[in-house]
Amino acid sequence: xxxxxxxxxxxxxxxxxxxxxxxxxxxxxxxMRPTIEAELKANGIAPDQLExxxxxxxxxxxxxxxxxxxxxxxxxxxxQEGSGEPAFRCVLAASLAYLVQPHDLMSxxxxxxxxxxxxxxxxxxxxxxxxxxxGDMARAEEKRKLFQFIFIFVPDRNHVEFRxxxxxxxxxxxxxxxxxxxxxxxxxQMLIANPLQxxxxxxxxxxxxxxxxxxxxxxxxxxxxxxxxxWKSGNSMGVNFPDGGGVATDGRDVFVF
Numbered sequence: 658x659x660x661x662x663x664x665x666x667x668x669x670x671x672x673x674x675x676x677x678x679x680x681x682x683x684x685x686x687x688x689m690r691p692t693i694e695a696e697l698k699a700n701g702i703a704p705d706q707l708e709x710x711x712x713x714x715x716x717x718x719x720x721x722x723x724x725x726x727x728x729x730x731x732x733x734x735x736x737q738e739g740s741g742e743p744a745f746r747c748v749l750a751a752s753l754a755y756l757v758q759p760h761d762l763m764s765x766x767x768x769x770x771x772x773x774x775x776x777x778x779x780x781x782x783x784x785x786x787x788x789x790x791x792g793d794m795a796r797a798e799e800k801r802k803l804f805q806f807i808f809i810f811v812p813d814r815n816h817v818e819f820r821x822x823x824x825x826x827x828x829x830x831x832x833x834x835x836x837x838x839x840x841x842x843x844x845x846q847m848l849i850a851n852p853l854q855x856x857x858x859x860x861x862x863x864x865x866x867x868x869x870x871x872x873x874x875x876x877x878x879x880x881x882x883x884x885x886x887x888w889k890s891g892n893s894m895g896v897n898f899p900d901g902g903g904v905a906t907d908g909r910d911v912f913v914f
Contacts, residue, residue, distance in 0.1 A: 659750070659852040662757035663733060666765075667726035673770045675719045682769035683715040689771070689812040700886045710886060713894040717906040718810055721803060722773045728780045729753060736849065743841035744833035745790060748826055750845045752783040754852035755822075762818055774810045775819065781807065782823050786830065798902075802913045806896055806904040809884065 686693060694707055702710050732749045735741055741749070756776045759765050765772040785800035811819050833841040847854075885897040889905075897903040905912045 659753060659757065659849045660733060660737075662852060663729055663753060666757050667729060669765075670723060670725050670770065670773060673719065673723060675716060675723060678769035679712055679716050679719060682719055682771055683711045685768050685771040686711060686715055686810060689810065692813060693809075697886055700884075702886055702888075706888065710888075710894060713906060714809065714896075717894075717904065717911055718774070718777075718807065719770060720906075720911050721807060722770050722777055725756070725773060725777060725780060728784060729756060732780075732783065736845070741787075742790075742834075743838040743845070744830055744836075745787065747833045747841045747845045747848070748783055748786065748830050750848035750852075751829055752779050752826065754848045755779050757852050762815060762822060763812075771810070774807060775822070778804065778807050778811070778819065778823060779826065782826050786826065799913045802898070802902050802904055803911075805884070805898050809896070 690696075693711065697707055697710055698704070732753055736746060736749055736753075739746075755761055756779070762775045763772045765776075781800050781804045785797045785804065788794070788796040788800065808819075833844070884903070885899075887895045887897060889895055893905055893907045895903055895905040902914055905914060
């Protein structure tokens with residue numbers, strides 16, 4: 658059932674026309690984040706550049722959303738091949754089960770694919786965990802920057818719910834590592850067979866021993882980490898983060914630095 662639903666969701670995302678639907682996505686951003694214009698102005702974006710900036714942000718986020726099918730395919734392959742530790746396979750299954758939920762923290766029916774913002778967050782968190790487990794901290798850091806960028810689009814009223822859902826992945830990993838591996842594998846198979854059942858507890862911190870610390874680094878984001886928006890060379894838009902690095906776009910591609 659999970660893999661069938663993944664095919665359906667991926668097909669739906671693949672149908673999104675980034676260029677044609679970007680104005681709708683930008684309008685949804687304004688609705689979900691009523692403070693976005695004030696935030697941009699506070700960062701030095703001139704009033705006559707607000708439309709351009711919001712559209713650039715929207716185009717970038719839509720391109721990240723369009724990458725969801727590829728990320729999901731990699732996770733699916735790991736599940737089907739039985740690779741990786743049982744506890745992390747359970748996290749992968751939980752992440753993919755979240756993706757196919759039509760009404761999770763954000764309805765998938767929001768205009769222009771905006772409803773997949775939360776799914777992009779969860780999948781990039783799971784991907785970062787996978788790179789940490791593999792010992793590739795550089796790739797994990799890249800996912801971290803994309804994670805911070807995606808959080809810009811989270812509705813102001815839902816920050817707590819999003820942080821709890823995201824930390825739930827690390828909590829699930831630690832919990833499953835503390836159990837018999839057979840239980841983790843059984844849970845994974847249950848998620849594959851029936852992914853529309855409740856899939857994870859939404860942890861509030863204090864993850865069990867053995868978890869990755871990645872999720873906890875964003876416990877207080879965005880309250881403690883406001884991005885800085887800049888334009889470079891007239892065409893490239895960048896989002897810089899206080900702890901270094903950021904995300905940039907030239908209107909066609911997304912760059913992590």
